[in-house]
Amino acid sequence: MNAKTPKEARRAVMQLTLLRILVYAILVFLSILCLFSFYMLFINASRSNGQLQAGFTLIPGGHMLENFKNAWTDSSINIPRGLLNSFIIASLTAVLTTYFSALTAYGFQAYDFKGKKFLFAFIMAIMVIPTQVSASGFVQLCYKFGLTNNYLVLILPGIAAPIVFFYIKQYMESNLPMEIVDAARVDGCGEFRTFNTIILPMLKPALAVQLIFSFVQSWNNYFLPSLLLTKAEKKTVPIMIAQLRSADYSKFDMGKVYMFILLAILPVLIVYIILSKSIIKGVTAGSVKG
Numbered sequence: 001m002n003a004k005t006p007k008e009a010r011r012a013v014m015q016l017t018l019l020r021i022l023v024y025a026i027l028v029f030l031s032i033l034c035l036f037s038f039y040m041l042f043i044n045a046s047r048s049n050g051q052l053q054a055g056f057t058l059i060p061g062g063h064m065l066e067n068f069k070n071a072w073t074d075s076s077i078n079i080p081r082g083l084l085n086s087f088i089i090a091s092l093t094a095v096l097t098t099y100f101s102a103l104t105a106y107g108f109q110a111y112d113f114k115g116k117k118f119l120f121a122f123i124m125a126i127m128v129i130p131t132q133v134s135a136s137g138f139v140q141l142c143y144k145f146g147l148t149n150n151y152l153v154l155i156l157p158g159i160a161a162p163i164v165f166f167y168i169k170q171y172m173e174s175n176l177p178m179e180i181v182d183a184a185r186v187d188g189c190g191e192f193r194t195f196n197t198i199i200l201p202m203l204k205p206a207l208a209v210q211l212i213f214s215f216v217q218s219w220n221n222y223f224l225p226s227l228l229l230t231k232a233e234k235k236t237v238p239i240m241i242a243q244l245r246s247a248d249y250s251k252f253d254m255g256k257v258y259m260f261i262l263l264a265i266l267p268v269l270i271v272y273i274i275l276s277k278s279i280i281k282g283v284t285a286g287s288v289k290g
Contacts (some may be wrong), residue, residue: 010172033035041186041265044258067259079260086237087218087267091152093158093212098207100159105169106195127162131223137278139227149234154225158218171206188213208275215271227274237264 038095044052048178072079138157147153176199184194200207222238229235235243241264244257 026113029248038079041258041262045255045262047258048255049253052258061255063255064259067253067255068263070253071256071259071263074244077235077243079240079263080233080238081233082191082240083263083267085151085234086264089154089236090218091213092151092155093218093261094211097157097158097164097214098210099162100202101164101210102168102203102207103195104165105172106199108169109172109176123162123165126160127166135224135227139224142228148228149231150228150236152266154218154221158214161214163199164214167210168203168206171203175206212272212275219268233256 043058043060045067046064048063048066049059051057051061077129108116133182142148142150142153143289180193180202184198191199220238221236222242226239226242229239240256241260244260
């Protein structure tokens with residue numbers, strides 16, 4: 001074994017230090033870039049329509065309350081109702097998607113059954129099919145059975161989420177010791193009780209990540225809701241933002257639009273802040289707390 005000379009050791013330490021500085025510099029730059037977008041949204045939400053048309057600036061405009069009042073009391077849309085509609089759809093979709101995807105992944109992980117490889121390949125094949133491919137038939141089916149303006153047609157199909165299933169299954173393969181499941185079976189614990197009281201707490205980091213992603217995806221979903229929700233009191237935030245942006249030029253107010261976008265982002269940030277703590281928790285800590 002060749003020992004490094006003091007000069008080589010110092011050179012290695014210097015290279016490691018420079019690499020670490022470079023990595024931190026890149027991370028800081030990317031963080032500033034992301035935060036700058038939120039900062040500009042806040043700035044634009046505080047500017048009037050005339051100020052926004054005048055050009056770019058980093059200084060707040062002083063019209064924050066005015067824009068908030070104009071957006072909140074807009075007669076063409078009902079922002080409080082839209083936020084509530086989006087929250088109901090997104091929260092239920094996220095919870096159901098994450099739970100049933102984890103349950104499906106557990107079934108594949110804990111059991112060996114005939115056709116297992118075929119079913120897994122089938123789910124992976126569905127994962128690469130765009131939503132727009134099946135949207136036409138799904139929308140026609142909803143209109144045929146009178147299921148338009150019904151939140152269930154937006155929530156229930158979200159339960160089948162191949163991407164969420166695949167992520168959780170991969171997490172189980174590397175972090176779920178099957179000995180715990182076998183021990184629970186020996187103790188007489190039922191399968192659903194084992195899953196709900198033992199497995200789910202061990203999956204907290206993965207579940208938190210998928211809850212965030214599923215919530216954001218459902219919250220920002222515009223395609224299907226715009227086709228299935230026609231009543232004003234049923235419309236979600238993305239539909240209302242599109243309505244504001246497509247308003248008549250004489251009534252178009254950029255400050256109001258930016259304020260609505262800011263209000264639309266706040267629930268997503270709140271959900272992320274609440275769930276982000278679970279992401280960094282270790283799988284062992286999660287199983288002990290469960």
